[in-house]
Amino acid sequence: MPASTLDPDAPPGRRAAFAALADVDCLPGSAKPDPILVADHVSRQFGGLKAVDVNHVEIQRGAITALIGPNGAGKTTLFNLLTGFDKPDSGKWTFNDRQIAGTAPYRLARMGMVRTFQLTKALSRMTVMDNMRLGAKGQTGERFFASLLPFTWKAQEAANEKRALDLLARFNLDAKVDDFAGSLSGGQRKLLEMARALMTSPEIIMLDEPMAGVNPALTQSLLGHIKNIREEGTTVLFVEHDMDMVHDISDWVIVMAQGEIIAEGPPDAVMKDSQVIDAYLGAHHDKALTSDGAALTNTPAGDTQ
């Protein structure tokens, strides 16, 4: 095992995730002590291109798992398959030990598996607050006949609104509550989408490039929010290209290339893995994956095991 360090003042969620993952093998498809999501033989082909071909993968509950890989590795496609937005050619997967292959995406969202999109889907001609309210689950007022009787849903609506305001404040969007979502900047839309997904109180939140387009000053606080999500007990699976960020917040990293999972492990170990560096930078490289040089270069394969 490579020396993965635990910050002495790490919060309990981080400690728990670290401890749980400490004895997990750094091998693609390795078994986790308490997986929330387990996928087997999931494949998806586009014409002649095998976009996703994942033999086995497990996502640890309560941890922040990063899914990384070069452009076109199949990360978004895997998200789409797991959340039911796309149909695989083959494969089975479970969520909380329940078979969910073929389940409609809205049902998965209700079960607690919520995702965001790489190409942000803010509902432009609705206000930021309406975007947020839409996220709340189990709303009486969303039923056709009950909607005509405001007294049946006013209280629930007020409670949802309060929760929405709290979340918006966390994501620095509280000044935008009554603006149309379409008037937000690209980065703000990313934030709104994440906040909206959290309105569903998910068990696992799957974020597709949550930091893309968010300015560096805000990134730090956003990282803090994602860590907080874990501290509150929600599992986070996210796709990200910025290795510094991945290094900073993830408990575990899964690497995809050409549709397959090629490596897994704690961030330090993965970033030293020569296979990973090869996949990212090509076979001849002399650069580190992170700016602080966390990934050493030209590490011979096997060193990390």
Next chain:
Amino acid sequence: MDFSIILSQTLTQAIGITAIIYCLAAIGLNVQFGYTGLLNFGQVAFVAAGAYAVGVIVFTFDLSLWLAILVGVVAATLLALLLGIPTLRLRADYLAIVTIAASELLRLLVRSIAFKDIFGGAQGLNGKLGQQFHDLNPLPIDFQPLPILTWTRQDIWVVIVGWLLVALFTLLVWGLVRSPWGRVVKGIREDEDAVVSLGKNVFVYKMQALVLGGIIGAFGGIVWAVAKQSVQPDTFQPDFTFFVYTILLLGGAARVFGPIVGTIIFWFLLTGIGEVLSQAINAGYIDFLSSTDVGSIRFILMGLGLMLLMIFRPQGIFGDRKELALDAR
């Protein structure tokens, strides 16, 4: 030129029976297209379903008008399910193609010789379709029609009840769209996948909107059959649907009062232009046109007007420019 005739004709049309029929169809379309984003290009089929329900039940089977209204609602619901089940899970344009095809198919079906005994073929069904309704007319028998509006006592009764229906459905739509239900359908209009990702069964909401809009449209057909005491297949051409879209865009889609404002302006302008032109031609002010051209000229001018509106005020009369200016990225 006789302006009192122009005014009286124009006003009569702008708030008359035809306007009510179009207005109901537009309220229905507003639920489907304006709020939910469903491209229903066959709204006329729902209107026809309502009208033919009255024709068939009252005329062909000689049963009660009240039963006919119920049948009209059921027919519109079934039609919406039939059109929606195969298409609402697919991309938006599928519904558009299927609805426009279905509306023509239905028209050809009811005018066919094969079903002449039921639907009356090309002549349609003509008789005392709305008698049971007109028997309830509370206006005194010697009621003097209003001086400027050229309605009969019977027309006025239809107009009163018709606008009450419009008010009722407008209230219903208002109640729905300000609720969380309305928020979901507006979300679907903006981005279906986002709404799915938040755990909403989008298919059910789209179906509810299609059914509700269809039922409101069917009431337009019911008013039609009752007021005109006849249903004829060729009045239910696809252009009806396009006029309803024009009305909706004029008034502003996704506005509760859009259909009402749009209808009144549409019929006011269409009739007004027609009347002014005919009178100008008859009086010899315009000699390069004949009075038979007026029918098409007024539509050309309407089209031109609609183009100008879309250029300078794309949100419609009531719409919110700020809202429309947002790009839907």
